[in-house]
Amino acid sequence: xxxxxxxxxxxxxxxxxxxxxxxxxxxxxxxxxxxxxxxxxxxxxxxxxxxxxxxxxxxxxxxxxxxxxxxxxxxxxxxxxxxxxxxxxxxxxxxxxxxxxxxxxxxxxxxxxxxxxxxxxxxxxxxxxxxxxxxxxxxxxxxxxxxxxxxxxxxxxxxxxxxxxxxxxxxxxxxxxxxxxxxxxxxxxxxxxxxxxxxxxx
Ligand code: GRF
Numbered sequence: 001x002x003x004x005x006x007x008x009x010x011x012x013x014x015x016x017x018x019x020x021x022x023x024x025x026x027x028x029x030x031x032x033x034x035x036x037x038x039x040x041x042x043x044x045x046x047x048x049x050x051x052x053x054x055x056x057x058x059x060x061x062x063x064x065x066x067x068x069x070x071x072x073x074x075x076x077x078x079x080x081x082x083x084x085x086x087x088x089x090x091x092x093x094x095x096x097x098x099x100x101x102x103x104x105x106x107x108x109x110x111x112x113x114x115x116x117x118x119x120x121x122x123x124x125x126x127x128x129x130x131x132x133x134x135x136x137x138x139x140x141x142x143x144x145x146x147x148x149x150x151x152x153x154x155x156x157x158x159x160x161x162x163x164x165x166x167x168x169x170x171x172x173x174x175x176x177x178x179x180x181x182x183x184x185x186x187x188x189x190x191x192x193x194x195x196x197x198x199x200x201x202x
Pocket of ligand 1: 007009010011012013014086087088107108109170173
């Protein structure tokens with residue numbers, strides 16, 4: 001399958017997908033990287049790997065529906081089969097998400113359903129949790145609640161700051177996102193009736 005990776009910023013998860021997909025046995029191709037911000041640092045990193053990039057600037061569109069229509073048009077032009085959100089900081093509208101349901105993944109820097117939304121590492125430290133982590137899930141219309149594909153846990157250490165904890169989590173994001181994409185691309189994980197079906201337990 002052809003994969004579109006959607007970014008808004010530095011693109012470290014995007015790079016983990018590009019690097020994984022460069023392996024000859026990887027079952028998907030990173031066909032295009034799309035950013036809603038023309039200045040996203042990840043664009044140059046993708047170009048350096050010879051991955052085509054496109055910009056769909058949200059500021060050039062009147063509302064979310066118009067932006068999502070433009071994004072959908074680019075995905076169709078690029079013949080994308082799967083969409084990976086990787087630090088993509090725009091909410092997507094219901095019709096767009098429904099169209100791509102079962103074919104769109106997101107990475108979230110917390111163990112869902114805990115700590116949906118932003119500033120997850122600060123909030124995990126404030127709550128005093130001892131275990132934190134990250135989640136790859138299928139995207140459904142409500143934010144950060146989609147059916148879960150893979151999670152990874154990390155310990156929270158006494159001396160942690162949001163920065164040190166976030167770095168520990170990010171290292172795991174870079175492991176589980178390519179693993180989740182592999183499962184979906186191979187058809188070994190799919191969305192059926194709103195639940196993830198795994199061919200084998202991993
Ligand atoms: C990551 O922490 C990801 O989980 C979250 O946004 C951040 C993006 O980082 N959704 P990067 O652009 O992939 O480096």
